[in-house]
Amino acid sequence: MFQDAMDLTDTRLFELRTRLEAYAEARLSPSLETSTRMRAYVMNVAHRRASLVAADTTFDGAGASIAAASAEPSRAAGNGRRPAAAALLAACLAVAMLAGTVSATRAGGPLYATRIWIEMANLPADVVARTEAEINRLAARLEEAQQASTAGDGPATQAALAAYSTIVIEAGQESIGDPTASAAIEMTVSRHVVVLTLMAGSVPPTARAGIEQALSSSTKVLDELDGADKHDSRDRVVDAEVSGETGPGGTDSARPRPANGNSPGAAVEDKSGPGKDARETGLGARDHDAPPPGQLRPDGAGNKAPGDQPAKKPIRDPKPARPVKP
Amino acid sequence: MTFDDAAIERLVGEAQAGDAWAFGRLFDHFHLPVYRFVASRVRRPSDAEDLTQLVFVKALEALPRYESRGIPFGGWLFRLARNAVIDFARTSHEHADLAQSVDRAGTDAGPDELAVTRQEIDAVGAALWSLTDDQRDAIALRFFAGLSAREAAEVMGKQEGTVRGLQFRAIAALRRQLGIEEPEASRTPRQLERPGVS
Numbered sequence: 324m325f326q327d328a329m330d331l332t333d334t335r336l337f338e339l340r341t342r343l344e345a346y347a348e349a350r351l352s353p354s355l356e357t358s359t360r361m362r363a364y365v366m367n368v369a370h371r372r373a374s375l376v377a378a379d380t381t382f383d384g385a386g387a388s389i390a391a392a393s394a395e396p397s398r399a400a401g402n403g404r405r406p407a408a409a410a411l412l413a414a415c416l417a418v419a420m421l422a423g424t425v426s427a428t429r430a431g432g433p434l435y436a437t438r439i440w441i442e443m444a445n446l447p448a449d450v451v452a453r454t455e456a457e458i459n460r461l462a463a464r465l466e467e468a469q470q471a472s473t474a475g476d477g478p479a480t481q482a483a484l485a486a487y488s489t490i491v492i493e494a495g496q497e498s499i500g501d502p503t504a505s506a507a508i509e510m511t512v513s514r515h516v517v518v519l520t521l522m523a524g525s526v527p528p529t530a531r532a533g534i535e536q537a538l539s540s541s542t543k544v545l546d547e548l549d550g551a552d553k554h555d556s557r558d559r560v561v562d563a564e565v566s567g568e569t570g571p572g573g574t575d576s577a578r579p580r581p582a583n584g585n586s587p588g589a590a591v592e593d594k595s596g597p598g599k600d601a602r603e604t605g606l607g608a609r610d611h612d613a614p615p616p617g618q619l620r621p622d623g624a625g626n627k628a629p630g631d632q633p634a635k636k637p638i639r640d641p642k643p644a645r646p647v648k649p
Numbered sequence: 650m651t652f653d654d655a656a657i658e659r660l661v662g663e664a665q666a667g668d669a670w671a672f673g674r675l676f677d678h679f680h681l682p683v684y685r686f687v688a689s690r691v692r693r694p695s696d697a698e699d700l701t702q703l704v705f706v707k708a709l710e711a712l713p714r715y716e717s718r719g720i721p722f723g724g725w726l727f728r729l730a731r732n733a734v735i736d737f738a739r740t741s742h743e744h745a746d747l748a749q750s751v752d753r754a755g756t757d758a759g760p761d762e763l764a765v766t767r768q769e770i771d772a773v774g775a776a777l778w779s780l781t782d783d784q785r786d787a788i789a790l791r792f793f794a795g796l797s798a799r800e801a802a803e804v805m806g807k808q809e810g811t812v813r814g815l816q817f818r819a820i821a822a823l824r825r826q827l828g829i830e831e832p833e834a835s836r837t838p839r840q841l842e843r844p845g846v847s
Contacts, residue, residue, distance in 0.1 A: 339824060343773060343788075343793075346774060347793050349766075351685040351697075353701075358680065361676075361684075364702050365676055369664075369672045
């Protein structure tokens, strides 16, 4: 292309050419940052398109084979060997399609977003079960991001981290209002933030935005949960003061605690607690018989203030104690 | 990084088959001339960046339909770039961002030298903007993008002779604007016969 460019040896153009080159160098050349930015953007689109092309090839191949297989029985009517071959071909096709689908639903694949949506649509309605499922989804996305990052697959890492960001925001918002769910999400996300921070130094350049977004979303969720927690604490203190049940723990005592009296984080380490999954998520440590925050059990059992301290007696006694008859 | 035409066609074929790496090589090869061509037609560097990205994304989308029927990939790409610039000029109301463009002339030269350099560069910019659109296209495609007259003609959808004419008139206008004297060899015989006439 450049061989037949304007005659560079033409001495009559020398001065003009020099000035135009200086102009092009000064005003028409992208900076390194600009070139890098443009390349990153274009390559992101190129990788996405490459994934689509790969998926199309897989499905086109499968479609062609299906057409061939469907045409086979009519020709095979008078031949005893054909049906067996057709069955074998159909089995191979089924495997190929399954492999194609699995490949397409991987992080960065064309069906990945569909898979995430299906997961979300199948979440249970119960808050605690839903939170547990969301925690599992978060862990799965994080693992996908780690695997893709290790393999140097930027688009896949980016896709997994983007999905993580969406899920963590959803999970955080859904858990607000339920102390146990909030505590479990808070604990999980705090752990994930550490992992994401470690990953930030090694992710492919195309996934940097993704990891920043994931960290930002996680931090936002933690802040929101912290804010909601403090708000909840204040409400509980007010409630407790009204009912004369303020414990020695102060505002911190209003935080939800598992039945064994430990902090929510301790529930993870507690080997004597419920099953493994429950320990990991912190959900199994919930006292299902416990009354809602700020309320007391009607039978009086377990109405201790948090921290295993005996509750204070009411400040005002409505009736003076009557003398006991002998 | 330079490729011959065969290497470019091979990379184009691989990119058409969905090879992102091959398209990355094509981007590396063509992004500077495309950016220069676009930047010579818009005033803001940010617009040049956006349009260059757009050109390559459009190229990516249109790549499956690209067939090398005598038109090399570079010519096809610059045609996309020219169409993108024309669309942009139609739909946007550009304002000269002189402060931004002047700041880009930073070099290691001293203040006086820098001022002179800036003046010269500004003068070239002003002279280019005084050309007609077609003349500016011809200069940008030939000088800044490095296309041949035939390739520039294909990009502009004109005859090669027409492009040479546009280029000739553009060069004359630039010389006049920049005060560059026409060399002896290019003067007409009548001028050479009358050296005393200024």
